[in-house]
Amino acid sequence: MQGKYSSELALPLNELLTVVLITHNRPAFLRRAVKYYSSLPCRIMVLDSTPERPEGDFSAVDYHHVPQFAYWGMQSKLAYGVERLTTPYMVLAADDDFILHDSLAESVGFLQANQDYGMCHGYCLMYLSLAHGVSYYRRDKKVQEDYASERAQDRVIDYMSQYIPPFYAVTRTDLMKTWHSALPPGTSFQWQEIGHVYFLLASAKARILPMPYVVREINYGASEHSTDVYHSLTYVDSKSVAEREAFTDFLITLPTEINGLDTEQAKAFVEQSYEAMAESLRTGRALAAELIFESTWNQHSKVPDRRFGPLQYVEMPFYNQAFFDRLEQFEFMLHAMPAGRMQLEGLEGIWARQTHLLQARNNDNPESVLDRLWQAHDLNAFNRNVLKRLAGQLDLLGDAEAAPAIHEWIARLESLSVDDHRAVFDNMTSGRLLNWLAARAPSEQQFESIRQHLATNGGGPQFGIFLLDLDNDIDKLQVSLDSLLEGHCKAFKIVVLTTGEPPAATTAQNILHFVRVTPGNFVDRLNQSIRQSPCDWMLLAQAGDEFTSSGLLRASLELMSVEGVHAVATDEVQRKEGGALIDVFRPGFNLDLLQSVPSLMARHWLIRREVLLEVGGYQSDFHKALEFDLLLRIIEQEGLGGLAHLDEPLLITQAAVLEENAHERQALLRHLGHRGYKARISSTVPGTYQIDYRHCEQPKVSIILPAGGDLAELQRCLNGVLLRTRYTRYEVLIAANPHLSAAINDWLGSLQNARVRVLYADRPLTEVALCNAASQEAQGEYLVLLAADSEVVNPNWLESLLNHAQRPEVGIVGAKMIDRDGKISQAGLILGLNGGVGSAFIGETHTTEGYMQRLVVEQNYSAVSKVCLMVRKELFDALGGLDEVTFADGFSDVDLCLKAGQAGYLTVWTPLVQVLHTGELPQAPEALAALREKWSAAFAQDPAYNANLALTGKGFTLGDSAPINWAQLLA
Numbered sequence: 004m005q006g007k008y009s010s011e012l013a014l015p016l017n018e019l020l021t022v023v024l025i026t027h028n029r030p031a032f033l034r035r036a037v038k039y040y041s042s043l044p045c046r047i048m049v050l051d052s053t054p055e056r057p058e059g060d061f062s063a064v065d066y067h068h069v070p071q072f073a074y075w076g077m078q079s080k081l082a083y084g085v086e087r088l089t090t091p092y093m094v095l096a097a098d099d100d101f102i103l104h105d106s107l108a109e110s111v112g113f114l115q116a117n118q119d120y121g122m123c124h125g126y127c128l129m130y131l132s133l134a135h136g137v138s139y140y141r142r143d144k145k146v147q148e149d150y151a152s153e154r155a156q157d158r159v160i161d162y163m164s165q166y167i168p169p170f171y172a173v174t175r176t177d178l179m180k181t182w183h184s185a186l187p188p189g190t191s192f193q194w195q196e197i198g199h200v201y202f203l204l205a206s207a208k209a210r211i212l213p214m215p216y217v218v219r220e221i222n223y224g225a226s227e228h229s230t231d232v233y234h235s236l237t238y239v240d241s242k243s244v245a246e247r248e249a250f251t252d253f254l255i256t257l258p259t260e261i262n263g264l265d266t267e268q269a270k271a272f273v274e275q276s277y278e279a280m281a282e283s284l285r286t287g288r289a290l291a292a293e294l295i296f297e298s299t300w301n302q303h304s305k306v307p308d309r310r311f312g313p314l315q316y317v318e319m320p321f322y323n324q325a326f327f328d329r330l331e332q333f334e335f336m337l338h339a340m341p342a343g344r345m346q347l348e349g350l351e352g353i354w355a356r357q358t359h360l361l362q363a364r365n366n367d368n369p370e371s372v373l374d375r376l377w378q379a380h381d382l383n384a385f386n387r388n389v390l391k392r393l394a395g396q397l398d399l400l401g402d403a404e405a406a407p408a409i410h411e412w413i414a415r416l417e418s419l420s421v422d423d424h425r426a427v428f429d430n431m432t433s434g435r436l437l438n439w440l441a442a443r444a445p446s447e448q449q450f451e452s453i454r455q456h457l458a459t460n461g462g463g464p465q466f467g468i469f470l471l472d473l474d475n476d477i478d479k480l481q482v483s484l485d486s487l488l489e490g491h492c493k494a495f496k497i498v499v500l501t502t503g504e505p506p507a508a509t510t511a512q513n514i515l516h517f518v519r520v521t522p523g524n525f526v527d528r529l530n531q532s533i534r535q536s537p538c539d540w541m542l543l544a545q546a547g548d549e550f551t552s553s554g555l556l557r558a559s560l561e562l563m564s565v566e567g568v569h570a571v572a573t574d575e576v577q578r579k580e581g582g583a584l585i586d587v588f589r590p591g592f593n594l595d596l597l598q599s600v601p602s603l604m605a606r607h608w609l610i611r612r613e614v615l616l617e618v619g620g621y622q623s624d625f626h627k628a629l630e631f632d633l634l635l636r637i638i639e640q641e642g643l644g645g646l647a648h649l650d651e652p653l654l655i656t657q658a659a660v661l662e663e664n665a666h667e668r669q670a671l672l673r674h675l676g677h678r679g680y681k682a683r684i685s686s687t688v689p690g691t692y693q694i695d696y697r698h699c700e701q702p703k704v705s706i707i708l709p710a711g712g713d714l715a716e717l718q719r720c721l722n723g724v725l726l727r728t729r730y731t732r733y734e735v736l737i738a739a740n741p742h743l744s745a746a747i748n749d750w751l752g753s754l755q756n757a758r759v760r761v762l763y764a765d766r767p768l769t770e771v772a773l774c775n776a777a778s779q780e781a782q783g784e785y786l787v788l789l790a791a792d793s794e795v796v797n798p799n800w801l802e803s804l805l806n807h808a809q810r811p812e813v814g815i816v817g818a819k820m821i822d823r824d825g826k827i828s829q830a831g832l833i834l835g836l837n838g839g840v841g842s843a844f845i846g847e848t849h850t851t852e853g854y855m856q857r858l859v860v861e862q863n864y865s866a867v868s869k870v871c872l873m874v875r876k877e878l879f880d881a882l883g884g885l886d887e888v889t890f891a892d893g894f895s896d897v898d899l900c901l902k903a904g905q906a907g908y909l910t911v912w913t914p915l916v917q918v919l920h921t922g923e924l925p926q927a928p929e930a931l932a933a934l935r936e937k938w939s940a941a942f943a944q945d946p947a948y949n950a951n952l953a954l955t956g957k958g959f960t961l962g963d964s965a966p967i968n969w970a971q972l973l974a
Contacts, residue, residue, distance in 0.1 A: 012108065012111060012112055012115065013115055015044065016043070016044045016045040016107075016108060016111065017044055017045045017046055017090075018090065019045070019090055019091060019092050019111050019115070020045040020046070020090055020092045020093065020094065020107065020111050020173065021045065021046040021047070021048055021088050021089075021090045021092075021093045021094075021176075022040050022043060022045060022046070022047050022048070022093075022094055022096050022102075022107075023048045023050060023081075023084050023085070023088070023093055023094065023095050023096065024036055024037070024040060024047060024048065024049045024050070024064070024096045024098060025050050025077075025080065025081070025084075025095060025096070025097060025098065026049065026050070026051050026052075026053070026097075026098040027051070027052045027053060027073070027074050028052075028053045028054070028074070029053075029098055029099075029342065030053065030057035030058065030059065031340065031341070031342035031427070032098040032099050032342045033049070033051060033053075033057060033059070033098050034057075034059045034340065034420070035098075035336060035337075035340040035342055036096070036098040036099070036100075037049065037059070037061060037063065037064055038336070038340070038419065038420070039101060039336060040064070040096065041063040041064055042104070043104050043107070045090075045107070046065065046090060047063070047064040047065060048064070048065045048067065048084055048087070048088070049061060049064050049065065049066045049067060050067050050069055050072075050080050050081070050083070050084045051066065051067065051068050051069065052069050052070055052071075052072045052073055052074065052076065052080055053068070053070065054070050054073075055070075056068045067083075067084065069083060077192065077195070078183075078186060078188070078189075078190055078195060079188075081095070081183055082183040082184070082186070085176070085179045085180055085183050086180065086183070086184075088176050088179075088180075090176060091175065091176055091177075092111050092114060092173055092174065092175060092176060093173070093174060093176045093179060094107060094110075094171060094172065094173045094174065095170060095171050096171060097171070097219070097220075099219075099220040099342070099343070100171065100217055100218065100219045100220060101217065101218045101219075101333050102171065102216065102217045103215060103216060103217065103218075103329065106124075106125050106212075106214055106215065106216045106217070107173060109125075109212060109214060110123040110124060110125070110172070110173035110212065110216075111123075111173055113210055113212065114173060114175065117208070117210070119207060119208050120151075120207055120208040120209060120210055121174065121175050121178050121203050121206055121207025121208065121209060122169055122172040122173065122174040122175070122178075122203050122207070122209050122210075123172060123173050123209070123210045123211075123212060124169060124171065124172035124173060124210075124211060124212070124216050124217075125211060125212045125213070125214040125215060125216025125217075125320070126143045126167075126211070126213075126214070126215060126216055126319060126320060126321070127142045127143050127167070127216060127217050127218075127219055128140070128141070128142065128215065128217075128218050128219070128321055129141075129142045129218075129219050129220070129221040129292070130218055130219070130220060130221065130333075130337075131220070131221050131343075131345065132220070132337045132341070132342075132343040132345070132346040133345060133346055133349055134346055134348075134349025134350045134352075134353055134383070134581075135299055135300060135349070135383075136297060136298050136299035136300055136307070136334075137297070137298045137307075137333075137334050137337060138294055138296075138297045138298075139294070139295055139296050139297070139298065139330075140221055140291075140292055140293060140294050140295065141291050141292075141293045141295050141316055141319070142219070142221075142290060142291060142292065143167050143289065143290065143291075143319070144165075144287075144288070144289050144290070144291060144316075145316075145318050145319065146165040146167060146211065146288075146289050147161060147165060147211075148210065148211040148212070148213060149208075149210055149211075150162050150204060150208055150209040150210070151208045151210075152208075155204070155205045155206075155259060155260035155261045156205075156261060156272060158204045158205070158208060158209065159201060159204040159205050159261075159272075159276050160275065160276060160279050162200065162204045162209060163200065163201075163204075163276050163279040163280040163283060164279045164280075164282070164283055164288070165283055165288050165289040166200070166280050166283040166284065166288075166289055166290070167211065167289050167290065168196065168200070169199070169200055169203060169209065170196060170199060171217060171219075172203075172209075174203065175207070178202075178203060178206055178207065181202075181206075181258065182198075182199065182202050182203075185253075185256075185257055186198065187253055190250075191231075191235070191246075192231065193231040193232045193234075193235045194235060194246070194250050196232055197232060197235065197236070197250070197277070197280065198250065198253075198254060200280075201254060201273070201276055202254070202257055202259065205257070205259035205260060205261050206258075206259045206260060207260070213320050214320050215320050215321050215326050215329075218330070218333060220343065221292065232280075232284065233281060233284045233285065235247065236277045236278075236280060236281040236284075237281050247277070251270050251273045251274065252270075254273050255269035255270060255273060293314070294312060295311065295312050295314065295315060295316070296309055296310060296311040296312060296315075297309070297310045297312075298310075298330070298334060300334065300338055300384075302380065302381050302382075302383070302384040303381075303384075305384065305412060306331065307330075307331055307334050309327075335419070336419065338385045339385050339416050339419050339420060340419065340420055341385075341424070341427075347427070347431070348583075349581060350383065350424070351428070351431045351432070351433050351434075351581075351582075351583040352433070352579065352580075352581030352582030352583035353382050353383045353581075353582060354383070354386065354424060354428045354431075354433070354434075355428075355433040355434075355437070355578070355582045355583055355584055356379075356382055356582040357379040357382055357383065357386055357388075357389055358428075358433075358434075358437060360375040360376070360378055360379040360382075361375070361376070361379060361388070361389065361392060364485055364489070365485065365488055365489055366485075369396070369399065369400060372396055373393075373396050373397070373400065376389065376392055376393040376396055377393070379393075380393055384412070385416065386423070386424060387413065387416060387417075387421075387422075387423040387424070388423050388424070388425060390409060390412065390413050390416070391413065393409055394406060394409045394410055394413060397409060431583075432583065432584060432585060432586075432961065433583050433584040435961055435964075436576055436584045436585075436586055436961065437584070438964055439961060439964045440551055440552070440553075440576070440652070442964045442965070442966050443551075443553050443557075443651075443965075443966060443967050444491070444552050444553050445491065445553065445556070445967070445969050449969045449970075450491060452969070452970075452973060453491075453556065453560070453969060453972075453973065456560075456973045457494070457559065457560075460563055462494055463494055463559040463560065463562075463563050464494065464538075464539040464540055464558075464559055464562045464563060465494050465495065465496065465537065465538040465539050465540070466492075466494060466495040466496075466538055466539070466540050466541075466542060466555060466558075466559070466609070467495070467496055467498065467533065467536040467538030467540065467541045467542065467612065468487065468495050468496070468497045468498070468542050468544065469497075469498045469500065469529060469532065469533070469541065469542065469543050469544070470483055470497060470498070470499045470500065470544055470545070470546050470548075471500050471525065471529075471543070471544070471545050471546065472499055472500065472501035472502065472503065472546040473500075473501075473502050473520075473522060473525060474502070474546070475501060475502045475503030476546055476547070477503070479545075479546040479547030480499065480501070480546040480547070482546075482547055482548075482549055483544065483546055483547060483548050483549065483550070484497070484515070486549040486550040486551075486552075486655075487550050489552065490550050490551070490552045490553070490554075490555060490556070491552055491553055491555075491556040492553075492554075492555035492556040492558075492559055494555075494559055495514075495538070495555065496513075496514055496515075496516070496536065496537070496538055497514065497515045497516065498511075498516045498517075498518060498532045498536070499515070499516070499517050499518065499546075500518050500520045500525050500528060500529060500532070501517060501518070501519065501520065501546075502519075502520060502521060502522065502525075503519075504519070505517030505518075505519055511532065511535040511536070516532075518532060525626075526621050526622070526623035526626050526629070527623065529543075529620075529621055530620035530621055533612065533615060533616065533620060534616065534620075536612060538612060539562075539611065539612060540558075540562065540571075540609045540610065540611060540612065541609070541610045541611075541612055541615055542607060542608075542609055542610075542653070543607070543621075543629065543630060544607060544654065544656070545656070545657070547656075547657065548607075548654050548655070548656040548657075549654065549655040549656070550653060550654055550655075551576070551652050551653060551654065551655065553651075553967065554573070554651050554652055554653035554654070555653060557649070557651045557967060557972065558571070558573070558609065558649060558651065558653065560969075560972040560973070561649055561651075561972065562609070565647075567644065567645055568611065568645050568646075568647045569610070569611050569614040569637055569641050569645035569646060570608050570609065570610045570611065570614065570634065570637055570645065570646055570647070571608060571609040571646075571647045571648065571649050572589055572592065572604070572608050572646070572647070572648045572649070573589075573607060573608070573609065573648070573649045573651055573652065573653045573654075574586070574587060574588045574589055574649075574650055574651055574652040574653070574949070574951065575587050575606070575607060575652045575653060575654045575655070575656055576652050576654070576655045576656075577655070577656055577657065577658035577659065578655060578656065578657055578658060579658045580658070584655070585658065586652070586951070586961055587603060587652075587855060588650065588652075588949040588951045588952050588961075589603075589604060589648060589855075589949065590648065590862075590863075590946060590947045590948060590949060591647075591648045591946030591947065592643065592646040592647065592648055592946075593862055593863045593947065594638075594643060594812075594863060594909065595807075595861045595862045595863050595909070595911055596855075596857070596860065596861075596862035596863065597631075597634065598671060598692060598694060598861075599691055599692055599693070599856070599860035599861050599862060600661075600690070600691050600692075600855065600856050600860055601628065601631040601664075601667050601670075601671075601692075602659040602660070602661060602664070602667070602690050603659055603855050603856065605628070605630045605631035605634055606630060606656075606659065607630075607653060607654055607656070608630060608634065609649075610633065610637075614637060614641065614645075615633070617640070618633065618636045618637055618640050618641075619636065620633075621633055622636075624666075624669075625666045625669065625670045626666065627664055627665070627666035627667070628664060628666035628667040628669075628670050631667055631670055631671075632666070632670035632673075634646075635670055635671070635673075635674035636674075638674070639674065639677050639678075643812075648946075650949050650950040650951055651967075659690075660690070661688060661689055661690030661691065661856075662689045662690050663686070663689045663690065664690065667690075667692070668684055668692065671684060671692060671694075672684060675694065675696070680696050680697065681697050682694050682695060682696050682697055683695040683697055687859070688852075688856070688859065691856055691859070691860050693860075693861065693915070694806075694861075695806060696806055696807075696809070696810060698805070698806070698809045700809065701730075701732050702732065702783065702784040702785055702805070702809070703732045703733065703734070703782060703783040703784055703785075704730070704732065704733040704734075704783045704784075704785045704786075704787055704801055704805070704873075705733070705734050705736055705777075705778075705781035705782060705783030705785070705786050705787070705876070706724060706733055706734065706735045706736065706786075706787045706789055707736050707738060707774050707777045707778060707781065707786060707787065707788050707789065708720060708721065708724075708735055708736065708737050708738065708789050708791060709737075709738045709739075709770045709773040709774055709777070709790075709791060710737050710738065710739040710740070710743060710747065710751070710791060711770075711791040711792065712743070712744065712747070713791070713792065714744070714746050714747050714750060716791055716792045717737075717747065717750075717791045718750065719794055720789065720790075720791050720792065720793055720794055721735065721737070721759070723794040723795045724789070724795055725756065725758065725759075727795055727796070727797070727798050727800075728795070728798065728800065728801055729798040729799055729801075729802065730799075730801035730802050730805075733758065733783070733801060734758050734759070734760065734781075734782060734783060735756075735758055735759045735760070736760050736762055736777045736780060736781060737751065737754075737759065737760070737761045737762065738762050738764070738773035738774065738776060738777040739751060739761055739762065739763050739764070739773075740763075740764055740767050740768060740773070741763055741764060741765065741766065741767065742767060760780075762776070762777050762780055764776060768887075769887060769891045769892075771885045771886070771887040771890065771891050771895045772887040772891070774788055774869070774884075774885055775884040775885055775887055778876065778879060778880070778884060781876060783876060784875065784876055784877075785804075785805065785808055785873055785874070785875055785876060786873065786874050786875075786876050786879055787801070787804065787871070787872065787873045788869040788871070788872045788874075788896070789870070789871055790869070790870040790871070790920065792920065792921070793820075793870050793871060793918045793919060793920040794918065794919040794920070795871070795916075795918055795919075796821075796917040796918060796919060797915070797916065797917055799915075800818070800916045800917075800918075803913055803915040803916045804816045804818070804873040804913070804916055805873070806913075807861070807911040807913060808873045808874070808875060808911075812907075812908065812909055813908060813909045813910075813911050814874065814875070814878050814900075814903035814904070814906070814908025814909060814910060815867060815872060815873065815874045815899070815900050815903050815908070815910045815911070816867070816872070816873045816874075816910070816911045816912075816913060816916075817831065817864070817867020817868060817871065817872050817873075817910065817911070817912050817913070818867070818870070818871040818872075818912075818913065818916035818917065818918045819849075819858075819912070819913070819914040819915075819916060819917050819918070820868070820870060820871070820917075820918050820919075820920045820922045821849045821917055821918075821919060821920075822919070822920070822921060822922065823919060825848060825849050826845075826846050826847065826848060826849065827842075827844045827845055827846065827847045827848070827849055827851070827858065827922075828842075828845060828920055828921055828922025828923075829842040829845070829868055829870070829920070829922030829924075830842055830843060830844050830853075830857075830858055830912070830914070831843070831862075831864035831866075831867055831912040831947070832864060832865070832866040832867060832868060832897060832900075833864075833865075833945055833947065833948050833954075833958060834865055834866070834897075834938070834941050834942045834945040834948075835942050835943075835945055835948075835954050836948075836954050836955075836958055837954065837955055837956075838954075839924075839931050840866070840894060840897055840924060840931070840934070841924070841958070842922060842924075842958075843857075843957055843958030843959050844857075844858055844957055844958065844959070845922065845957060846957070847957070849917070853959070854959035855959075857959070858914065859914050860914065861911060861912065861913045861914070861915070862911070862912055862947075863909050863910060863911060863912070863947060864900075864910055864911075864912045864947045865900060865901065865904060865910065865941060865945050865946060865947045866896065866897040866900035866901060866910060867896070867900060867910055867912055868896055868922075868924075869885075869895070869896035869899075870918060870920050870922075871916065871918045871920075872896060872899075874899070874903070878903065878906075878908065879899075881906075882899060882902045882903060882906065883902075884899075885898075885899055886898050886899075889930065889933050889937075890930050890933070890934070891930075892925060892927035892929065892930045893924070893925025893926075893927030893930045893931070894925065894927065894930050894931060894934045897934060898934060898937070898938075901938050901941055904941075950962075
């Protein structure tokens with residue numbers, strides 16, 4: 004039986020059907036969905052659990068703001084909405100899906116004509132919206148379309164055996180009310196889905212009409228229908244089995260057409276239905292995820308160009324002109340009202356490039372402006388700001404052919420939405436960075452004060468800008484030159500080293516000087532130009548690098564009176580391949596981070612001219628790592644003291660590509676050899692380097708383990724050390740108070756291991772005092788402070804700590820902490836973060852690379868935690884150990900690191916040592932206040948962080964837009 008196939012409606016659709024539109028925290032999706040569904044001649048109910056009601060006009064729909072249900076309250080949210088329905092039919096609609104209007108009417112008509120059917124839908128096509136187009140995926144396979152057996156069990160098994168999700172089917176409202184009123188509170192998403200299909204098929208017949216029904220957004224990860232659901236049906240661990248059994252007990256209590264079975268038979272049938280559904284998902288009998296065609300929007304003809312893959316499935320009902328015309332309408336909405344994460348990620352770069360093209364230039368004329376506007380249009384013809392500027396320019400030039408077409412296109416867009424993308428772009432990283440940069444420019448009054456100040460001080464320092472144009476790219480070169488000419492600082496001379504024909508004859512005395520070079524001699528010519536330069540500070544850049552408007556101006560003020568500074572690192576903004584911008588806000592001089600990621604840390608330094616000449620200039624042997632090699636030679640000759648950092652971006656430049664660079668590796672090996680190491684360098688990620696210093700000595704290490712009150716923790720910690728430590732020359736000192744529990748005392752008394760000594764204090768001591776007391780009994784040359792509630796992970800942990808602790812310039816070495824879920828719990832300490840002392844990246848997966856690779860490479864921090872900390876015993880004693888008076892309640896480890904830094908030693912954090920620990924920091928407000936007072940300068944600006952980064956949240960995100968205090972720089 005196929006049922007009576009009729010689309011005739013006995014009543015108007017608005018008396019028959021309600022579309023229940025569900026959304027959470029996705030205002031762009033919601034506005035687009037409301038626009039799409041509001042043209043339907045039926046009732047539209049919106050259930051929006053977003054915490055704050057989004058902006059927008061929702062007067063065309065029955066809008067319910069229900070923040071009390073939140074994301075995980077889907078079950079309660081649906082029950083709330085279903086209970087308020089008054090139409091006999093309903094359909095759930097996600098905010099990112101397009102259910103075809105005609106198909107909804109067809110489905111309602113079928114259910115009206117067939118009262119013994121409970122739900123009806125058609126076939127689904129999946130889409131993925133991208134910046135330039137839309138990709139379409141086959142989801143459903145051709146299946147049995149009528150589930151008309153009078154025996155409910157047959158319907159259930161037949162449907163689940165070729166399972167196509169019916170969650171968004173047109174359904175009789177009374178069935179949905181029964182289902183949601185019966186559903187146990189707190190039911191998970193996957194069991195809601197499983198139970199939903201079971202109940203509907205057990206209660207009534209079902210129909211899949213041979214028609215396109217919905218175009219759904221594909222999941223960016225694994226399919227929701229073949230992961231959580233499949234796992235819930237098949238996992239055999241005790242928790243999953245218990246959940247499955249409990250839900251089975253619930254399903255057999257439902258009022259359905261499954262009758263005549265006793266309890267055990269009913270349970271057995273439910274389990275049979277689970278097996279049928281799991282088998283369908285496992286074999287892919289009814290569901291797929293296969294790319295079948297791609298649709299790229301043609302920016303000129305304003306229609307999509309479609310490209311079909313080699314496999315097509317003409318048995319599916321999507322292959323007709325009417326449906327493709329409908330897809331064009333959807334695509335127009337997708338591009339005009341973008342919302343998808345991957346789409347917006349792609350558009351960010353396009354919008355950033357368009358913003359750049361819209362900026363005025365010094366040498367502009369009407370034709371050059373129009374040319375850039377057309378370039379911006381061709382990048383994306385849905386940007387209303389670009390279109391309006393283009394239309395205005397065409398009107399200005401009297402273009403009677405192109406102007407009407409652009410105005411017509413604008414009108415079509417604004418019939419859908421008048422909102423442009425500026426607000427969305429401003430909230431993206433690229434938009435925030437551009438606005439942040441703009442806020443740093445001086446006002447006219449400030450600039451006049453700066454100009455007078457510089458004039459009375461000899462004009463300030465002069466910058467020698469050396470631009471490498473080795474590809475002879477005039478367009479890129481023009482970008483660099485324009486940015487310099489349009490900037491606020493004029494105290495520079497530019498030397499362009501080009502492989503092309505110089506456009507003019509110039510000399511070294513000119514502001515702009517061209518030098519003809521070849522790939523083989525450009526380093527020699529560069530050094531020659533530096534020797535001839537009258538400038539104070541040298542900067543090496545590439546053609547195409549764009550100078551920020553205020554960066555050099557601030558640098559000139561900051562460098563006017565500095566003494567003893569040899570080289571200055573600055574910040575920069577980088578442009579990724581697609582055009583999106585990212586910030587590269589570097590810490591203060593960080594030797595280990597420089598060695599770990601030279602491509603991010605060694606670029607675009609300001610080098611004092613005489614220092615550059617003293618160390619021999621740039622070396623042609625390392626022409627792919629010129630700046631890195633130069634910095635290493637400056638360190639060899641001048642030490643670390645003259646290397647500074649200016650927290651101001653000077654350039655917008657192409658993002659560094661992390662890739663194997665033989666010249667970086669060779670420069671680093673040469674440098675390490677100069678320092679006396681026969682080091683070995685390895686790379687887990689191309690372009691990042693891990694150094695094995697290959698020390699000859701194997702010093703003894705004393706691991707100090709203060710015993711707490713938790714026996715299980717203490718046992719786990721000690722066993723971890725004894726079982727997992729590969730290094731053999733160590734001892735464990737368990738520092739214990741006299742009044743521990745009997746269980747702990749008994750266990751300590753039973754320890755029989757030559758490596759372990761138990762040291763009892765003669766009176767109760769704080770944990771800090773216990774560590775100090777134990778250090779006096781230590782026989783090792785190096786101490787490791789290890790928390791009793793921690794657990795070492797990697798067997799080479801002591802070797803990895805000693806690898807740095809044996810370096811003469813290093814005082815303290817700390818570890819990476821992860822929790823038992825594999826998430827970052829602590830990764831170095833930042834002063835001032837979240838109002839105190841904090842760690843960045845908390846909650847990230849332990850394999851995440853982090854900002855500037857800082858979660859996966861070795862580097863210097865101002866402080867690390869004594870959860871796992873190595874220090875040379877001689878230095879520990881010289882620093883007075885841990886402060887057990889002021890910082891008995893917390894932060895003695897931070898104080899120790901800062902004392903070591905004050906004494907001229909580095910603190911190294913290594914991700915190669917991983918320790919299981921919660922990472923929680925002490926709640927000790929008095930100790931924190933004392934730490935702030937003692938180390939106020941470090942708290943004012945942690946040199947391992949950056950003043951331009953936020954001190955809230957997970958850290959390493961762009962801080963609030965703040966103008967430069969130009970008046971302070973003039974003081």
